[in-house]
Amino acid sequence: MAMKTEPFVVNIGPQHPSTHGVFRMKLTLDGERIIDVDMILGYLHRSMEKLAEERTYTQNIPFTDRADYLAAMTGNLAYCLAAEKLAGVEVPERAQWLRVIMSELQRIASHALAIGTFINDCGAWHTPLMYMLREREKVLDLFEMACGARLTVNYMRIGGVAFDVPDGFVPACRALVKEMPDRIAEYEGLLLENEILVARARGVGILPADMAIAYSISGPMLRGSGVAWDLRKADPYAVYDQVDFDIPVGTNGDSYDRFLVRMEEMRQSVRILEQGLDALPGGPVNVDIPVALMPPPGETYARIESPRGELGFYVVSDGGPAPFRFHIRAASYINLSALREMTVGLTVADAIVVLGSVDIVMGEVDR
Amino acid sequence: MDDSGSVVAFWTLAALTVGSALMVVAVRNLVHAVVYLILSFVGVAGIFVLLSADFLAVAQVLIYAGAIPVLIIFAIMLTPRAARDNAETSLGLPALPLVGALLATIISIAVVTDWPEATRGGFEETTSVIGEALLSTYVLPFEIASVLLLAAMLGAIILVRED
Amino acid sequence: MPFDWLRAGPPLAEWWDLRDLGNAVGGLLGWIDDRGGPSWLPYVVSGLIGIVGILLWSVFSQLFFVWAERRLVARIQVRLGPNRAGPLGLLQPVADALKVLTKEMITPRNADRLLFWASPILVMVPALVVFAVLPFGERMVLADLNVGVLFVIAIGSINTIVVFMAGWSSSNKFSLLGAMRTVAMLISYELVQVLALLAVVVFTNSMRMGAIVGWQDDFNTWIVFVQPLALLAYIFAGAVEINRTPTDIAEAESEIVAGYHTEYGGIRWGMFQLAEYVAGFAIAAIVVTMYLGGWTLWGLEEWVPGWLIFLGKLYGFFFVFIWMRGTLPRLRVDQLMGFAWKYLLPLLLVNVLLAGLEVLIWQENGFAAEAVLPAFAVANWALAVVLVVGWGQVLGHLRPEHRAKRPVLVKEVGAILYEPYPLRPGGSVPEA
Incomplete structure (x- = not known):
């Protein structure tokens, strides 16, 4: 004898301590089970893409800081690669290696925050987050040393990087590289086999591999679902074909595997950093380009592996100083499209955990 | 008292x-x-x-x-x-005389009866007495009550189970 | 008997004997009686002194512990904690209290006015009333009831209805969700609580708190040595009853903002927080009285005031709660209830059965306590370990496939390594 209950709609967000930005989810609940998820985006829309059509190519670089504000270096890099492809600019050797070093440092910082907030969503009152933020602070100090800013770095330029790193950078970076593996081992020891974390995240938010590919998921979400795909190996940019690293792949496609993949990627980033610091050559760090760069008409799509997935820039030039069309293929936006698949049938608490494991940045989603 | x-x-x-x-x-x-x-x-x-x-x-x-x-x-x-x-329901008015009659009956019985007055003794321990009584003199009602509760719990679980 | 040399303290019972503040109260009551006056006056005065004493103590302890908890949790989290308001941040609770008092108390338009106004007041009641039976010292109990343990459980069960009222009267779906979750949780863990306390009563043969402490004093042992499983279960059930992490589902901030006290502002929210702290002290006091020897410390109470020992143990135990809050993530509500019904309940039933058997063997054969109790202690500790690990294995919690699996490291792209979980019939994924 089934009891007839009415489904009711619960609105989570846009202001909510755990929706990672201004994101609104309308959950239709039947008791505690979710039967439908409706995502409402756009609360952080700043019409970046339209504004970019009024500015020169170099002036658009700060926009990319603010799109994915937790991974500004990689955002800069993707855009600069697109512009360089359009304009046919060659990047010097030292700048390539510096780009790789900065990208991997940014990956460590971003994953530290992502893992910390994920466990925060599982309910551990900020303790793992505070531990992770220790490492992130060190990376942000390095960024400040290199370019003066911690978050919105504006460091890459079309044709290289903005400034050369000061003298203290390489020793500080080496010190970080030396202590990171111990730190990561410490976090893994504390977190990996925590019964409650496993109970909260195991089997929650499963995304099968075929569905992940169908939804164009990328990044740690895709690798957590068992698909071995990393743009640094599949479509190498900068000098990634000259460094040796592995890509971690999960096997079950649940939130726990995505968390494991991010943890392991931090370790691999440290490996790349070591190789990068050893191989850093001398030389110029950027190329002279005109202030108002006017690439020949054409279109291009450049993509990189940002900490959240495939970040791509589709830039169309009409020969003028400003791009004709500037589109960001945001990783979080595409990754978010699978939220409904992963969440239907779970409880509200699980939905929060799944959202935390997707690792969205609303700046990127809404642009 | x-x-x-x-x-x-x-x-x-x-x-x-x-x-x-x-x-x-x-x-x-x-x-x-x-x-x-x-x-x-x-x-x-x-x-x-x-x-x-x-x-x-x-x-x-x-x-x-x-x-x-x-x-x-x-x-x-x-x-x-x-x-x-x-x-309010429509049954309020007919119920009033009924309840009034019941109340009058109870009050008159309470007043008329010759209640035996107990002397107030010491404050003895009631818990152990109740426990022993439940498990010796009144063990059968105790067991029947437990079985009844078990049946109620099982019934509730069966009613809500989704097949 | 060991520790006899500690008991050689002077056996004073004068009103100025600070080792038991009940002496002073007794002196005052005797003075009132000598002066004449109505016969009910000493009772009323002693009741009033007890009530005011409990209120003042709980308020001051709480002020201190708000600061202590924030600093301790901060140290666990590799940061400093409040250190601006006053030296070492000691005036932080005062700052918090001032803020809470001066905030605007908004009442939602559709809220049930009577219940919305009454809930913050009523939520303090169970937390404070339960202190009436807890002995701070030998003569420092407000009401040493013969059914003290049952009283504690009964007052705890009032908490359920009060929390539900708080969530219901807010006319907020999130609060209602939080309230329903809390009620389900509290009911499940009431049973665990009762069984854990029952194991103690089986040994001490009395539900009076004073008698329980007396038993522990007479046999020179703490009940935790004889009933470790019961203490473990009670700590967990106590944490659930007062909504602390890892079981603070009702106020899961990152999920439903603040659960049943979302809509309460200002001093109303302050009362909920105070009630949580006082309830925490109550649970700690119950644990100290029933499992950790109360105000005795193997004879030390002849020298050091018993209430200081009690308070020391209480605060030391409360530290365990603060530690759990800083370290553990939160369980989901159905996992929590599954844990109570499927795991703790059978364990505790077996525990009570064996405790009864042990006491029966002891009483029927008239063994000496010094021989029998250590044997029971060893047996019970071994049993606790066996039961916890064994039942966990039976239920599938500690199976190897639930061990952490690190991700596979590959060098080439293109492979698909996805293995779906084996689905249970019905399509659901097995729980970890």
């Missing part, structure tokens, strides 16, 4: 119990009625204390003021919103 403390306590508790019981039927909001019901139960527990029945008083609070209202609240949650009004 003539000392002033007991008398004051009795009349206060009686007023609390009867007053809350009256509010249960008089108030419009069903959830408020449950709250007044809890107050009434607590009053009864107080009267048990006055009669030196410590185990009964605490058991009254535990079961009646702690668990039964939760049951009633869940029942209220499952009723549709429109039926949650504790308002």
Whole structure:
């Protein structure tokens, strides 16, 4: 004898301590089970893409800081690669290696925050987050040393990087590289086999591999679902074909595997950093380009592996100083499209955990 | 039971119990009625204390003021919103003389009967006496009550299980 | 008997003997009696002194512990904690209290006015009333009831209805969700609580708190040595009853903002927080009285005031709660209830059965306590370990496939390594 209950709609967000930005989810609940998820985006829309059509190519670089504000270096890099492809600019050797070093440092910082907030969503009152933020602070100090800013770095330029790193950078970076593996081992020891974390995240938010590919998921979400795909190996940019690293792949496609993949990627980033610091050559760090760069008409799509997935820039030039069309293929936006698949049938608490494991940045989603 | 403390306590508790019981039927909001019901139960527990029945008083609070209202609240949650009004019904007027007659009968019986008065002894330990009685003299009703509770739990689980 | 040399303290019972503040109260009552006056006056005065004493103590302890908890949790989290308001941040609770008092108390338009106003007041009641039976010292009990343990459980069960009222009267779906979750949780863990306390009562043969402490004093042992499983279960059930992490589902901030006290502002929210702290002290006091020897410390109470020992143990135990809050993540509500019904309940039933058997063997054969109790202690500790690990294995909690699996490291792209979980019939994924 089934009891007839009415489904009711619960609105989570846009202001909510755990929706990672201004994101609104309308959950239709039947008791505690979710039967439908409706995502409402756009609360952080700043019409970046339209504004970019009024500015020169170099002036658009700060926009990319603010799109994915937790991974500004990689955002800069993707855009600069697109512009360089359009304009046919060659990047010097030292700048390539510096780009790789900065990208991997940014990956460590971003994953530290992502893992910390994920466990925060599982309910551990900020303790793992505070531990992770220790490492992130060190990376942000390095960024400040290199370019003066911690978050919105504006460091890459079309044709290289903005400034050369000061003298203290390489020793500080080496010190970080030396202590990171111990730190990561410490976090893994504390977190990996925590019964409650496993109970909260195991089997929650499963995304099968075929569905992940169908939804164009990328990044740690895709690798957590068992698909071995990393743009640094599949479509190498900068000098990634000259460094040796592995890509971690999960096997079950649940939130726990995505968390494991991010943890392991931090370790691999440290490996790349070591190789990068050893191989850093001398030389110029950027190329002279005109202030108002006017690439020949054409279109291009450049993509990189940002900490959240495939970040791509589709830039169309009409020969003028400003791009004709500037589109960001945001990783979080595409990754978010699978939220409904992963969440239907779970409880509200699980939905929060799944959202935390997707690792969205609303700046990127809404642009 | 003539000392002033007991008398004051009795009349206060009686007023609390009867007053809350009256509010249960008089108030419009069903959830408020449950709250007044809890107050009434607590009053009864107080009267048990006055009669030196410590185990009964605490058991009254535990079961009646702690668990039964939760049951009633869940029942209220499952009723549709429109039926949650504790308002007047058309049965109010015919019920009044009936209840009045019942009340008059009970009061007259209480006044007329020759109640044997117990002397107030010491405050003996009631818990162990109740425990031993339940497991020796009254063991059969005890077991039947346990089986009944088991049957109720199983019934509830079967009713809600989704097949 | 060991520790006899500690008991050689002077056996004073004068009113100025601070080792038991009940002496002073007794002196005052005797003075009132000598002066004449109505016979009920000493009772009323002693009741009033007890009530005011409990209130003042709980308020001051709480002020201190608000600061202590924030600093301790901060140290666990590699940061400093409040250190601006006053030296070492000691005036932080005062600053918090001032803020809470001056905030605007908004009442939602559709809220049930009577219940919304009454809930913050009523939520303090169970937390404070339970202190009436807890002995701070030999003569420092407000009401040493013969059914003290049952009283504690009964007052705890009132908490359920009060929390539900708080969530219901807010006319907020999130609060209602939080309230329903809390009620389900509290009911499940009431049973665990009762069984854990029952194991103690089986040994001490009395539900009076004073008698329980006396038993522990007479046999020179703490009940935790004889009933470790019961203490473990009670700590967990106590944490659930007061909504602390890892079980603070009702106020899961990152999920439903603040659960049943979302809509309460200002001093109303302050009362909920105070009630949580006082309830925490109550649970700690119950644990100290029933499992950790109360105000005795193997004879030390002849020298050091018993209430200081009690408070020391209480605060030391409360530290365990603060530690759990800083370290553990939160369980989901159905996992929590599954843990109570499927795991703790059978364990505790077996525990009570064996405790009864042990006491029966002891009483029937009239063994000496010094021989029998250590044997029971060893047996019970071994049993606790066996039961916890064994039942966990039976239920599938500690199976190897639930061990952490690190991700596979590959060098080439293109492979698909996805293995779906084996689905249970019905399509659901097995729980970890």
